[in-house]
Amino acid sequence: MAESFRSSTSPCQTSSRALAEAMQRHLFFSQAKSPSLATRHDHYRCLALAVRDRLLHNWVDTAETYTQAQVRTAVYLSAEYLLGPHLDNNLVNLGLRQEAEQACHELGLDLEELIREEPEPGLGNGGLGRLAACFQESMATLELPAIGYGIRYEFGIFRQQITTQGQQESTDSWLAQGNPWEVIRPEWSYPVTIGNHTVIGVAYDTPILGYGVRTTNTLRLWAASAPEALDFASFNAGDYTKAVLHKMQSETLSKVLYPNDEPEQGKRLRLSQQIFFVSCSLQDMFRILRGQGLPAREFHRKFAVQLNDTHPAIAVAELMRLLLDEHRLDWDTAWGVTTASLSYTNHTLLPEALETWGIDLFQQLLPRQLEIIYEINARFLRMARIRYPGQPDKLARLSLIEEGPHRKVRMANLAVVGCHHTNGVAELHSELLRRHVLADFAELWPDRFTNVTNGVTPRRWMAVANPALANLLDDVIGSHWRRDLTHLQALGKHTGDDAFLQRWRGVRDASKQRLVQHIHQTQGILLDHSSLFDVQVKRIHEYKRQHLAALHVVERYLRLRNGEDLPPRTVIFGGKAAPGYAMAKLIIRLIVGIAEIVNMDPAMAGRLRVVFVPNFSVSLGQLIYPAVDLSEQISTAGKEASGTGNMKMALNGALTIGTLDGANIEIRDQVGADNFFLFGHTAEQIHEFDRMGYHPMPWIEKDPIVREVIELIGSGHFSEGDRDLFHPLLANLTSHDPFKVMADIGDYRQAQNHVDACWQDPSRWARMSVANTMGCGFFSSDRSIQEYAERIWKVAPVPVEATTRSL
Ligand code: 6GP
Incomplete structure (x- = not known):
């Protein structure tokens, strides 16, 4: 059990043997099956039910404590909860992860496989x-x-x-x-x-x-x-x-x-x-x-x-x-x-x-x-x-x-x-x-x-999503970061330590290999884990500017075809478009079209790969965030309220390329401007564009590369010769460009060039990566909630008494 559990309130103690027996009992009493008929899903349910049995005391005790103590209560009203699967998270929070692994092993089952059986509650x-x-x-x-x-x-x-x-x-x-x-x-x-x-x-x-x-x-x-x-x-x-x-x-x-x-x-x-x-x-x-x-x-x-x-x-x-x-x-x-x-x-x-x-x-x-x-x-x-x-x-x-x-x-x-x-x-x-x-x-x-300011939970987004990093942190700074994420600051003592940096890179490589394997199995595309993983996963929205990243990919393709030597990159997109949002769906279509051409072109082999990962979800996020080298946070300044994917990636050691928008600003402040690839106009400048009247054409006229990119897309190169398909998107970009893609694309290119330069120096990149994780302690949702509780709700903690133990 992780040492950070307070011994007096250790939430759950159970042995792997007891857990295995409970699973067997549930197969009979809950699933009404013999082992020979049991499916993997049956085994998942047995484990889930056995875990549920173990949290019931705490759950009932919590309600009892709150009732007896007549406590002031925070109530969260939300039409959406994007929960993600419960099993792994509950095992980690109960301190039963290892026991479950062992119990599954004793029964000839694979815990990871059972975890993947859980359909994710995507209620958001x-x-x-x-x-x-x-x-x-x-x-x-x-x-x-x-x-x-x-x-x-x-x-x-x-x-x-x-x-x-x-x-x-x-x-x-x-x-x-x-x-x-x-x-x-x-x-x-x-x-x-x-x-x-x-x-x-x-x-x-x-x-x-x-x-x-x-x-x-x-x-x-x-x-x-x-x-x-x-x-x-x-x-x-x-x-x-x-x-x-x-x-x-x-x-x-x-x-x-x-x-x-x-x-x-x-x-x-x-x-x-x-x-x-x-x-x-x-x-x-x-x-x-x-x-x-x-x-x-x-x-x-x-x-x-x-x-x-x-x-x-x-x-x-x-x-x-x-x-x-x-x-x-x-x-x-x-x-x-x-x-x-x-x-x-x-x-x-x-x-x-x-x-x-x-x-x-x-x-x-x-x-x-x-x-x-x-x-x-x-x-x-x-x-x-x-x-x-x-x-x-x-x-x-x-x-x-x-x-x-x-x-x-x-x-x-x-x-x-x-x-x-x-x-x-x-x-x-x-x-x-x-x-x-x-x-x-x-x-x-x-x-x-x-x-x-928003935050994310370090339990799901580090301990569950990135166990290799969690282990390394436990070794180097102790395990207390799970409860107090500002402990990550202690990594500062190790940034000059080559052996540590070596381990850091090993952890990141392993996460990338895990993702490579998943994409190979599910999409049949084999990626090179040593290339730079450049990732934009989030809802598809014009203001989030997936098309800006897509245009940049086309530009790299052209530059590579012209014989320029660029470090190998894998560009990964993922995210859903609202079914009625035609422009967002067209952006997906463009990315898919680009991926098709790029991945087929022998001249791109070992240099550029483009993947759209379907059905982005919490579970896929858990797999993807730890594997990100470059986090794309490229919304038009003044449009993204905060962003939270930006926090998840930086926390797991990604470097951000981003605008001064939402929480990017605070991330940059925390991790240091040298460890962040900044580009683009500020919210104030964008606001001025809108006030004075903005037109993309002058920006396009002074940028021959972007003209070439737009022409290539318009020629049907990425749409099997269909010159009309992307017309609505290109017409929008060249006539109104409401999200100022053209005003920012030049500066984005500069920042991307700087990314390439830094990537060429692996130990420099590793230090920048550590600086990102180290600086992100502020972005724990524990800190956000503490602020709500103290400043807005006036709700204080009430530790739960064990009252039902004797039942
Ligand atoms: C989102 C914002 O777009 C995002 O920037 C922020 O991080 C997140 O809320 C959490 O605060 N907004 C929505 O998803 C939404 O539906 C009405 O807003």
Whole structure:
């Protein structure tokens, strides 16, 4: 067991023998099978169930401790949790990884294979959902009383296939084989009225394990069901379809996750999903409050509720409704309770991603909540009018309602008005929120605005994803970094030690070989692990500029064909495009087209390879991040709120090529400017372009290389002679170029040349790599959560007592 476990709270002690026996018992008692019929998936389930048995004491003790101690609780409301597989993470957090390996060995099984059997719960789109998952784990590790609430989507983020035609989508039936990690709680279910239908939300609980502590918090996801399974009147009249119609309609609510990252809006079902999970969660909190003998007006003393973007912002109106209509408080008291309970995190600067809902839709689905929003708005504008006399434009901007032919509810405004704090997720992002997106509110209430820079959990993203690096760190600086990531600073003493650097490179090589093997097995492409692995994995978005990286690949191809000597590179892309986002899908198509030509060309052998890894996911991230040499973080400055993949890669020893955007700025500050490849215009300069009128043509005219690249793509070279295929993309780049690819491409080339130069000196690169890991202690989600807990939630740790041991 890792030495960093505190002996007094050692979360779980079990021998490999006991674990193996438990697996055998579950094969019989849970799977009802003999060994000769057992599939690999059966064995996975047996191990998962045996592990679950071992965490139950902690889970039950945690709930008991929180109930007895009547603790103040952090509540995270999020429409998305991109959890990733549980098994390996739970083994690590319980300190049972080695025992499980040994138990599997005793049974003739391979733990790694069983781990890969788990279908991943992909209940999120990208950064926002993954952050929610990291935060759950950190809250448990920090022993904070916390609950996460969300939706138990039957189908998570779609599965992506890549063909020569680009992206193809299919459904993700992650529950098809059952889910050993959840417990259904039918006794905790609540009605939610939407329009003239009532649906019931049923709780499904998943344990969230802290690392090296007993604390095991709950993620409670709501599944929708109908109040009556069958309409007997229709049934008796022989109309069997109508008899089950309402049930089907109700269950549709939690069927599927909307696949839009920073989303498109206006969909009735999406608004229904939002009120559904928010109302169930708030009703559940009132149940807990009642259980502790506390009245409704004490809600804000018991709960600190964090809204993960505006998806749960309807909570402002719904909490008011419950306090007014169900608990009979007067308006002022209810408003005091609401604004003292809620706080809001914004995750995007893209104006089109700020949610609004048409008044008509709102009126149809949520008439009472709309009435409450009007009342909130009337009172708020009365106050604002006194503060800003004779400034109707300002009042129009502050209003919760967007006026015009199609009036809309502005969810971000509702969130800011109804919450005691609003935060961005990186310094620059919070600054831009204050200066632009939410400037009027920041002027009105400067003290409500703050920043909490994102982080990632070092358990999943180092200990689980990169065991070789974890071992090396344990040897060199001790194992305490898992609980306090600032311990990575201690690597500073070893950067001059050649033997250490040698081991460092060995670890990185092994991770790259692991990825090479996976890509060979799954895609049949053999990569050279000694080449520079240049990686961009994240959702496909124009603002993230995968096309900038793609254009650079074409440029390298041309330069190599012209006989230039460039160090060998493997360029790896991965990420999903929203199914309705044509330009993003075209970017994938371009990358696939480039890969096809480059990888077939004998002149590129040993010099350049291009791969698009299909279906990027948490599990693939665990495989890819440790293998990255060069991390592409090349968004247009001022567009990426934070980024968290940037942190995962740098933490695992990658060097970043990046703009001054989101958390890149803070990463560069932490790891040192010499260990970061900076390029591109600043957010301020980009803002000026937009103000003054930007045109890409002057940039293109002075850059013969980029012209050649664009011509080659336009000639059909990467599309089997089809000159039209990429026209929309090229026309966009040469006429509007909304994300300023052309303004940054020259500087990007310079930075890439500098990358090539540094790579030629392996020991220099290794030192830069160590400096990145060393500097990234700040980017632990433990640090982020500590900031939320202390500055925003006022929630303190409560260690869990062992109370059920004697059962
Ligand atoms: C993302 C941001 O794009 C990303 O920069 C950030 O790191 C992440 O949130 C976590 O804060 N935003 C979303 O995924 C989103 O849907 C509405 O925003």
